[in-house]
Amino acid sequence: xxxxxxxxxxxxxxxxxxxxxxxxxxxxxxxxxxxxxxxxxxxxxxxxxxxxxxxxxxxxxxxxxxxxxxxxxxxxxxxxxxxxxxxxxxxxxxxxxxxxxxxxxxxxxxxxxxxxxxxxxxxxxxxxxxxxxxxxxxxxxxxxxxxxxxxxxxxxxxxxxxxxxxxxxxxxxxxxxxxxxxxxxxxxxxxxxxxxxxxxxxxxxxxxxxxxxxxxxxxxxxxxxxxxxxxxxxxxxxxxxxxxxxxxxxxxxxxxxxxxxxxxxxxxxxxxxxxxx
Numbered sequence: 001x002x003x004x005x006x007x008x009x010x011x012x013x014x015x016x017x018x019x020x021x022x023x024x025x026x027x028x029x030x031x032x033x034x035x036x037x038x039x040x041x042x043x044x045x046x047x048x049x050x051x052x053x054x055x056x057x058x059x060x061x062x063x064x065x066x067x068x069x070x071x072x073x074x075x076x077x078x079x080x081x082x083x084x085x086x087x088x089x090x091x092x093x094x095x096x097x098x099x100x101x102x103x104x105x106x107x108x109x110x111x112x113x114x115x116x117x118x119x120x121x122x123x124x125x126x127x128x129x130x131x132x133x134x135x136x137x138x139x140x141x142x143x144x145x146x147x148x149x150x151x152x153x154x155x156x157x158x159x160x161x162x163x164x165x166x167x168x169x170x171x172x173x174x175x176x177x178x179x180x181x182x183x184x185x186x187x188x189x190x191x192x193x194x195x196x197x198x199x200x201x202x203x204x205x206x207x208x209x210x211x212x213x214x215x216x217x218x219x220x221x222x223x224x225x226x227x228x229x230x231x232x233x234x235x236x237x238x239x240x241x242x243x244x245x246x247x248x249x250x251x252x253x254x255x256x257x258x259x260x261x262x263x264x265x266x267x268x269x270x271x272x273x274x275x276x277x
Contacts, residue, residue: 002166004111004273005141007156012054012173013194014103014115014136015093016257019206022050024086025058027210027223029065032079037071043224044231047203051233055174057118057146058083084123086210093132096196098261103139105265109274112141112165116156121145153180157187169273171264175247182248192267193244193252196260197237200229 011017026046033041046065053061059080066072073079103113117124124145128137141163144156160168166188170181173194181191207227235243241252253264268274 003164005114005160005163005165005168006106006111006273007114007116007160007168007170007189009055009172009174009177009194010115010117010119012196013171014095014099016096016196017087017093018051018054018173018196019198019202020087020090020093020210021058022047023203023206023210024083024090025050025061027086028058028079028083029062029073030223031082032073032075033071034074041071042228042231043207044228047227048231048233053176055118055172055176055180057120060118090206090210095136096261097258098265100136100139102261102265102268103136105274106268107139111273112160112163113139114141114156114160115143116152116170117143117145118152119145121147154184154187157181157184157189161187169268169271171253173244175243178244178247178249191247191249192264193241193247193249193254194260194264195237195241195244195252195254196257197240198234200232200234203227203232203234204229 008014011021026043026049029046030038030041030043049065050061053064056064059076062073062076062079066076106113115124119127124143127133128140128143144152144159146152149155150159157168157170168187168189169192170177170189171192171194172178172181173196178191178193181189204227211223237254241254244252251267253260253267255263265274269276
């Protein structure tokens with residue numbers, strides 16, 4: 001029998017970071033829409049787009065948004081750079097509770113932990129070397145980012161398979177990622193939905209923090225004082241779980257944020273990946 005691999009999505013599964021990413025996307029994109037078109041789009045619509053397109057790189061999100069033709073982002077290179085600036089200015093990222101413990105247990109049990117990400121490989125390598133990541137860096141067999149002809153999805157799974165993995169548990173929170181995993185069942189991929197829900201209060205708090213970050217090289221447009229959270233498409237826990245199952249998840253991990261990793265540990269014990277005692 002080959003090795004067991006666990007492929008993790010970084011933001012939204014290991015790291016509780018999706019609100020920051022969505023708000024940063026919305027602000028960075030809004031700033032680069034030409035002034036005469038800016039009144040055709042709202043911050044909330046851009047936040048919803050970021051969530052809807054979860055699972056692809058920020059640059060790809062922006063490119064896809066421009067294909068809509070409604071209020072295109074004028075300079076994706078500058079918007080992407082601004083996105084990185086905003087996310088770096090956010091509060092230090094936090095792992096989901098017990099994530100570090102579960103990674104260590106899987107590693108001790110002989111499973112190989114991978115991060116699979118759409119982020120460019122050099123950016124991901126720099127992230128792995130940063131101080132906050134040192135606590136978990138050693139638990140990963142490899143951190144896979146985007147390289148030429150080597151992208152998140154089938155290419156990453158093939159790489160894990162070529163390294164000897166006979167089964168790949170893919171823990172993901174986005175519908176597109178779950179569908180992607182289900183489409184790779186021939187490689188031994190088992191998609192596991194991670195149903196972490198995001199509250200309107202959390203979105204409002206993140207917007208209040210990131211919205212005040214002003215760059216020094218150009219004047220930003222005036223922004224709303226707060227988000228109109230009623231206009232955000234934030235799914236309820238039950239609805240999100242149903243969507244993930246429909247997308248192809250073999251199971252869905254759900255519950256209070258503090259219990260998600262312990263519940264996932266129980267799943268791995270039932271699968272024989274972790275010892276039951």
